[in-house]
Amino acid sequence: MYRVLIRVVRVFAAITAVALASAVHAGDQPDSSNNKDLRDKLADAGYQFTLTYIGEGLANVTGGMRTGAIYTGRLDLGTTIDLEKVMGWTGATFHANMFQIHGDGLSRSYIGNLMLVSGVEALPSTRLYEFWIEQQLLDGRLAVRVGQQASDIEFIDSQYDDIFINSALGWPGITGINLPGGGPSPPLAVPGIRVKARLSDKITAYLALFDGSAAPPDADDAQIANANGLLFRVNDPPWWIGQLKYKFEIGESRLPATITGGGWYHMMSFPDQRFSADGLSLADPNSSGDPLWLRRNNGLFMVYEQLLARAAPGSDKGIAFFMRASVSPSDRNLVNAYVDGGFLFTGFSDAYPNDRFGVAATYARISDSARALDRDIQFFTGTPYPIRDYEAIFEITYQHEVTPNFSLQPVLQYIAHPGGGAVDPYDPTQTHRIKDGVMVGVRTIISY
Template sequence: MLATCTLWSGARADDRASATTQQDLRQQLAAWGIQFNLTYIGETFANPVGGVRNGAIYTGRLDAGTTIDLEKLVGWSGATFHANAYQIHGDGLSRSYVGNLMLVSGVEALPASRLYEFWVERALLGGKLLVRVGQQPSDIEFIDSRYDDLFANSALGWPGIAGIILPSGGPSPPLAVPGVRLKAQLTDKLVGYLAVFDGDAAPPGPGDPQQKNPHGILFRVQDPPWVIGQLRYNFELGTTALPGTIAAGAWYHFGSFDNQSLDASGRSLADPLSSGEPARMRRNRGLFGVFEQLLMRSPLDPAKGAGLFIRTSVSPSDRNLISFYLDGGIQFTGFSAARPDDKFGVAATYARISRDVRRYDQDLQLFTGIATPIRDFEAIFEVSYSFQVTPNVAVQPIVEYVMHPGGGSVDPNDPTQTLRIRDAIVFGIRSTTTF
């Protein structure tokens, strides 16, 4: 017994010494301007009701990154370097079971080890202008809200319309692209953003973009560019100065896109006499807006409370699967003294299938004589609660209701080809651990 206690005490002492050594190392690296982060997200989702078929999956993503203050490290004034990489494993509920457009989870991706971000940023004009160059995503700063970070559905991060209609889903997880981003503090309340990205993370042609750029190191710069700009205005509401933001912007893609209903001769793609090759449409564009508002402050922490967000976007119908998009939600945090860091939220998304896609579906009924479904919209409703178990571990149960998966697409299991994919109910649990 004495020997066992001695060994146990020695092990505890070794653990404490190791933790102290790690902390000392972190502090020394921070003094040099070097920071590391390591986060693991593991999640299980199941759809016992609806979808293409019922099932369950596990998905995991390890995110390893570093941020280096180059001014501290090498004396380059106002410069910062950042890089991070993903190790993704497991299956995806949307691609394997539900069949929906707006993925059940933003973590869902094909298994791979891939570089994500790799950029350098320089602060100029006393920090009022930030210039970032390198491989980077767009979803962190553009069409984003501080109150959508709780939610699991992919569309509640990078908006569903952008992830669906842009080549390779646009610069968002798991595919970032080379680009240049400018961020300017125009006034105390007004911030401007402008970025030029390569227009596609993967080479042209058929196939999954994640398979065509399997490790995120193609660094493509030869594709027609994608340009996006945004103005963000910050304000305070009422006598308690509740913070809010209004953002508006536009994007423009210089590539070519398939017409959704006609071939090059102007004949319906559903017509048996059609060439089957869609007419090519030059360029693509979109408008978007974001509103977010803190509705009430937490009695425990004025920085927390109930926050509302609403986002919307439109794009042309003739060259896009989705022409109108709307999402919104509300997030609560800081309302329990026992659990001050827990978060609860409800949110919903709506993606309308474009007029030209519906026209194609109508023509398909006409030419085949089969009452195939006419796609109309896909919508998601999500409820989520994040339990902050320790400062480094959060556990999050999630429920999603998926309406009209695939926009109301034909159920591939229906031999008559007249039934839609059934609405799905999804249950999940996510754990997030930071090291």
């Protein structure tokens, strides 16, 4: 496995060397490019390189499983290559990036919540993430992407949610919780094919077919089973997702808005949340203990986003709002209903025009079948075992641009009913819920 990873790193190095040679050659030409820095010369030659480091110091100051603080970080190295400029392949683009993830996770070690307090939180690893080629056709109206890729950038997404730190405010909590390995989103991408079609100036259609799992079905933890992102699984039952996005404008100020609707269909089998294979409750001492497996899974979702007010006439900054909602069957999913939303404020300071302030909340409802299992546990054990109901997160954050390449972002989150109201693993009686938690912290972002 590590030998394969080393080979991938060598490919990155070879691409960099070729790009540098091309840039030096371009710099020898007697034109204005001599006055550009190396990065501009590389872009002109078709090579773009990115480096982003996110470092977080986060603390659970009250509630959760226990109080404490952690540091976690993720280095993201990426390249995007215009294959038309480099080798004459019209309309083609290559992209790859890799993560180096380190540090502890506040949710897994201290709070015990389902919707991780940070989208960076993951098991420590050096991992290949995305590795794909995209071909544009019909003058850019159709784009086909093939290779290892993620779904969270384009599907069930809002342009106004990227400031928030909680993982569910990136990739929605319902898909991150219900899909195998969390679905194709950080820190695990999977092989797939994505088709994007611009049907008109206002309507865009998306359809994707992904391998259904980033790790073998019997793996206890996909991040451990696919530690370096190199399994490239293609034989699992697939996951389909599609959506239609409609853009329009509101009022005399022509405020931009978008509404998106879609659904997904997973062809894998999923365990029943309540019943065993022999038809008894999983809480029944006489049951086999093996869950009843149900074929297929699905979900419906919608996204609405709108700029509510402009910071200045003609500006794309101001007060923006987004909301997302999704539902899935109760019998095979821990979460059967989900909603989130928030407000983003930008462009209101002349001194700091790129600073951003955000307020958002999420709500994930524990399915009826999972609740029924908790009631069964109460019945068979005779103890006041907690019945899970929901998990909700409230986040408030401010992102300050110190320099164009460095930002500082304090954050506060209130976590209601961690684990959906699950029993506290440190409670000796196993009858008390995990207490509501409060997280405070600071994220730093260095980019180049």
